[in-house]
Structures are given as structure tokens and as C-alpha cells.
Amino acid sequence: MDKIRIVGGNRLEGVIPISGAKNAALPLIIASLLTDERLTLENMPRLRDVSLLTRILTNHGVDYSLNGKRPGEDHLAGQTIHLTAREIVDTRAPYELVSQMRASFWVIGPLLARCHEAKVSLPGGCAIGTRPVDLFISGLQALGAQIDIEAGYAVAKAPGGLVGARYVFPKVSVGATHTLMMAATLAKGETVLENAAREPEVVDLADCLIAMGANIEGAGTSTIRIEGVDRLHGATHRVVPDRIETGTYAMAVAMTGGDVTLTGTSPDLLSNALDVLAATGTTVEAGPDGIRIARGSQPLRPVDVVTEPFPGFPTDLQAQFMALMTRASGVSRITETIFENRFMHVAELSRLGARIAIDGRTAEVTGVDRLIGAPVMATDLRASVSLVIGGLAAEGETIVSRVYHLDRGFxxxxxxxxxxxxxxxxxxxxxMR
Incomplete structure (x- = not known):
């Protein structure tokens, strides 16, 4: 099993290109099920989750191909994937596939919309919380689907096709918003989704679906309206930059001191997180090439944050920010409101010398003068990169194990x-390789 070795103490200086967003790439790949024509996705990140989901879709009959290298192309640039679901040959998503990736459950929406049936395994639990699929099921039922839970599967049918309806999400869910928006594109009549997720990745999916012929208004707000169409066609779409990767590297630069320009990204994607970073005393400047992040020898100021749905502070940057606050001059409080069990990185950061106390959903972080390198273990995707950030500033050597978590998202x-x-x-x- 691979590990990552870090020798801390070096300032970061230069340029870091930001990849396409993993959280946008996954629903975009699944959207290929909605049409029998080719969907071309540019700026796709080269990630384990992307390649795994692409292979999973072949079970439904999706053909895919990748562009090869081009002259002068930076190998850190995004890749181009072509997906064609000319014929859906299997509407069943078995447990052995869905258990590998929770996002593969989202195929239930496009399969119901296009084939009027689907049998999709329930994904089970998750290291950072249960993440139930009840919102997916109740939303699809509102669109006229008949759904029964049988032997660990959601067995869904819509004999006459899905029908537009009004659905109010009991709580904000990005995954359920993705799924219902895709399903509604081929439903009869108008669908109104209220209390919908507002994340940039939802907007990106809507933009792609519109390019495919869907009628969607309001993506990026809490109310999304979709007027169903008879069919969707092929399109070419460029994946939005990864705001979580942007924020992660911004915090890494702030942690080590230095001066780095993050290219191929936009501050509009994570303005709240960048405002929080600026409050620590870090320089954050938007420019024509991206975002410049810089910090000299001045100490980091402690800042309190509460994770919230977009446009609030992202839960996916909570662990990274906690790592940063371990070196702040004072006490900061970080409150996690989105997922339970998302403080599993605390014990590992403590191995580096961090002082963190947990009280329910709030972590109180007391900054320390120095961190010391140590062997640490990743517990989930975002937690793993927080350990890398800690290791970059720690004295000596840090060894991060279980880095397959990192490969899923960075x-x-x-x-x-x-x-x-x-x-x-x-x-x-x-x-290993």
C-alpha cells in the first residue's frame, strides 16, 4: 500500500494548476446515461474516482474513450473523455459496484428517466457519516416513481415515465439535487425543486444539461425549475475548476509561508473560504491568471468557522483549515454542521503535536509553536490531505499511510x-506500481 513521505519546513513558491472538480465530474459522467448521443467532457481530472465511475457505467452499456496526449500539452492539464450510452443494456447497479463508490447510486435518476426502471443497490454507510439516500427516494417518488426496498436494493419503476412535480428538500443535499435535476430533464411537465443545493457543481451540471437540450432555470439558487423534454442530445462541456483543491492548496501555502499562484480557477467558487483565509493574515489576490496566495513571517491569526452549505464555509475544507489553525497564535473554534464523525483527523493531527479538544460538533484548536513529523494514517479523503498540510510545516519527516484516500480526490x-x-x-x- 502506497505512502507519502514529507519533509517539512520548505516554503511553497511558484504556480499550481488547479484540476477540474471531482464533485462536478462524477454527476457529469452519470449524465451521459440521459442521451444516446456522445457526451464529451473536457478538463476532467485524472482521479481514481473518475476512472472507477467510468468503468462502472460500462455495466449499463456506456462506451467511453480518452483523448491521448497532444503536442505541448502539460500532463497536469485535464483530460477529455467521450461517453456514449447508445443503448442502456442493463438497468441494474449491483452492490459490488455501488459499494465501491457512493456516487454511483445517482444512476437511479437517469435510468428511471430514460428507461422507466432501475434496480440500484443501497450504498451503505460511510466513514464520515451515514449519508442516507432517503431524499433521493422521496424526491423520485414525488416525480411518480414507485420505489420498494428489497434485499438491499432500491427497485424503482415509472411505467409511464416520470412526471414533473414540486419537491421541497427537507435538508440541503448536493447529491439528491444532482439526481433529481437529471431525472426531471426527461419528465413530463415542469418540476420545481425547492431548498435545492446551490453549489457551483450543481450549476455546472445544469450548464451541461442545458447544452444537451434541457430546459433548466434557477441553478445556483435554492429554487430550480426544469421543464421536461422528450430527449436530450450530445454536447461538449468543460468541467468547472475544483474549488476544494483550490482551497486546499491555498491553505497549504498559508501553512508554510510562501507565494503561489493557483491557476485555472476562480475566487467566485469559494469566496467564503478565501475570506476566512484572508482573516488569518494571509494575502489573497485575484488576478488574470488565477488566485495569488502569499504569507510571509507574520503569525497566523486564529479564526472561528462553522461549516455550512454553499455559499458558506465548505465542510470539505474543514480538516484542511483545522490543520492550518494548529499553527495560529491563539485559539480557534471549528464547528462541523454537515456530517457527523468528521473529526477523525484530530487524533492524527495530535500525533504531530497539535492541541485540539472536541466538544460535540465543535473542535477547539490551540495553536502551537511547532509541529513535529510523525507517522500518521489517513481516515478519509479530506482528512488525508489535512495531514499533508500538517506535514509540510512539521519539523522532520512525516509519513502518511492509506494514501489511496488522497488518490480519490487530488x-x-x-x-x-x-x-x-x-x-x-x-x-x-x-x-504496487
Whole structure:
């Protein structure tokens, strides 16, 4: 099993290109099920989750191909994927596939919309919480689907096709918003989704669906209106930049001190998180090439944050910000409101010398003068990269194990950091590449 070795203490200086968003890429891939024509997705990140979901869709009959290298192309640039679901040959998504990736449950919406039936395994639990699928099921039922839970599967049917309806999400859910929006594109009549997720990835999916011929208004607000159409056609769409990767590298620069420009991204995607970062005393400047992040020798100021749905502070940056606050001059409080069990990184950051106390959903972080490198273990995707951020500032060597979590969401992380002066290397385990 691979590990990542970090020798801390180096400032980060240079340029880091930001990849396409993983959280946008996954629903975009699934959207290919809605049409029998080719969907071309540009700026796709080279991630384990992307390749896994693409392979999962072949079970339904989706053909895919990747563009090869082009002259002068930076290998850190996004790739282009072509997907064609000319004929859906199987509307069943078995447990052995869905259990590998929760997002694959989202196929239930497009399969119901296009084929009027689907049998999709329930995904089960998650390391950062239960993340139930009740919102998906109740939303699709509002659109006329008949759904029964049988032996761990959601068995869904809509014999006459889905029918537009008004559905109010009991709580904000990005995944359920993705799924119902896709399903509603081929439903008869108008669908109104209220209390919908407002994330940039929802807007990106809507933009792609519109390019495919869907009628969608209001994406990016809490009310989305979709007028169903008879069919969707092929399209070409460029994936939005990854705001979580943007915020992660911004915090890494702030942690180590230095001066880095994050290219291919936009501050509009995470203005709240960048405002929080600026409040720590870090320089945040938008420019024509991206976002400049800089911090000199001045100490980090402690800042309190509460995770919230977009446009609030993202839960997916909570662990990274906690790592940053371990070096602040004072006490900060970080409250997690989105997922339970999302403080599992605390014990590992403490191995580096961090002082963190947990009280329910709030972590009180008392900044320390220094962190000391140590062996640590990743517990989930975002927690794993918080340990990398801690290791970049720690004295000596930090070894992060279970880095397959990192590979799910960060493209060539060690190479991007090394380009800017960090000492980061991957150590391949026995039997690995």
C-alpha cells in the first residue's frame, strides 16, 4: 500500500494548476446515461474516482474513450473523455459496484428517466457519516416513481415515465439535487425543486444539461425549475475548476509561508473560504491568471468557522483549515454542521503535536509553536490531505499511510507540491506500481 513521505519546513513558491472538480465530474459522467448521443467532457481530472465511475457505467452499456496526449500539452492539464450510452443494456447497479463508490447510486435518476426502471443497490454507510439516500427516494417518488426496498436494493419503476412535480428538500443535499435535476430533464411537465443545493457543481451540471437540450432555470439558487423534454442530445462541456483543491492548496501555502499562484480557477467558487483565509493574515489576490496566495513571517491569526452549505464555509475544507489553525497564535473554534464523525483527523493531527479538544460538533484548536513529523494514517479523503498540510510545516519527516484516500480526490498532489519547493514523495508499497 502506497505512502507519502514529507519533509517539512520548505516554503511553497511558484504556480499550481488547479484540476477540474471531482464533485462536478462524477454527476457529469452519470449524465451521459440521459442521451444516446456522445457526451464529451473536457478538463476532467485524472482521479481514481473518475476512472472507477467510468468503468462502472460500462455495466449499463456506456462506451467511453480518452483523448491521448497532444503536442505541448502539460500532463497536469485535464483530460477529455467521450461517453456514449447508445443503448442502456442493463438497468441494474449491483452492490459490488455501488459499494465501491457512493456516487454511483445517482444512476437511479437517469435510468428511471430514460428507461422507466432501475434496480440500484443501497450504498451503505460511510466513514464520515451515514449519508442516507432517503431524499433521493422521496424526491423520485414525488416525480411518480414507485420505489420498494428489497434485499438491499432500491427497485424503482415509472411505467409511464416520470412526471414533473414540486419537491421541497427537507435538508440541503448536493447529491439528491444532482439526481433529481437529471431525472426531471426527461419528465413530463415542469418540476420545481425547492431548498435545492446551490453549489457551483450543481450549476455546472445544469450548464451541461442545458447544452444537451434541457430546459433548466434557477441553478445556483435554492429554487430550480426544469421543464421536461422528450430527449436530450450530445454536447461538449468543460468541467468547472475544483474549488476544494483550490482551497486546499491555498491553505497549504498559508501553512508554510510562501507565494503561489493557483491557476485555472476562480475566487467566485469559494469566496467564503478565501475570506476566512484572508482573516488569518494571509494575502489573497485575484488576478488574470488565477488566485495569488502569499504569507510571509507574520503569525497566523486564529479564526472561528462553522461549516455550512454553499455559499458558506465548505465542510470539505474543514480538516484542511483545522490543520492550518494548529499553527495560529491563539485559539480557534471549528464547528462541523454537515456530517457527523468528521473529526477523525484530530487524533492524527495530535500525533504531530497539535492541541485540539472536541466538544460535540465543535473542535477547539490551540495553536502551537511547532509541529513535529510523525507517522500518521489517513481516515478519509479530506482528512488525508489535512495531514499533508500538517506535514509540510512539521519539523522532520512525516509519513502518511492509506494514501489511496488522497488518490480519490487530488490529482498528482505530490508532483504539484514538489514543483513549488516542497519535499514530498510517494513510497510505493509491495506489489504496487
Amino acid at each position: 490529482e498528482r498532489l505530490e508532483e504539484k507540491l514538489t514543483r513549488c519547493g516542497a519535499i514530498v514523495e510517494r513510497i510505493s508499497g509491495e506489489g
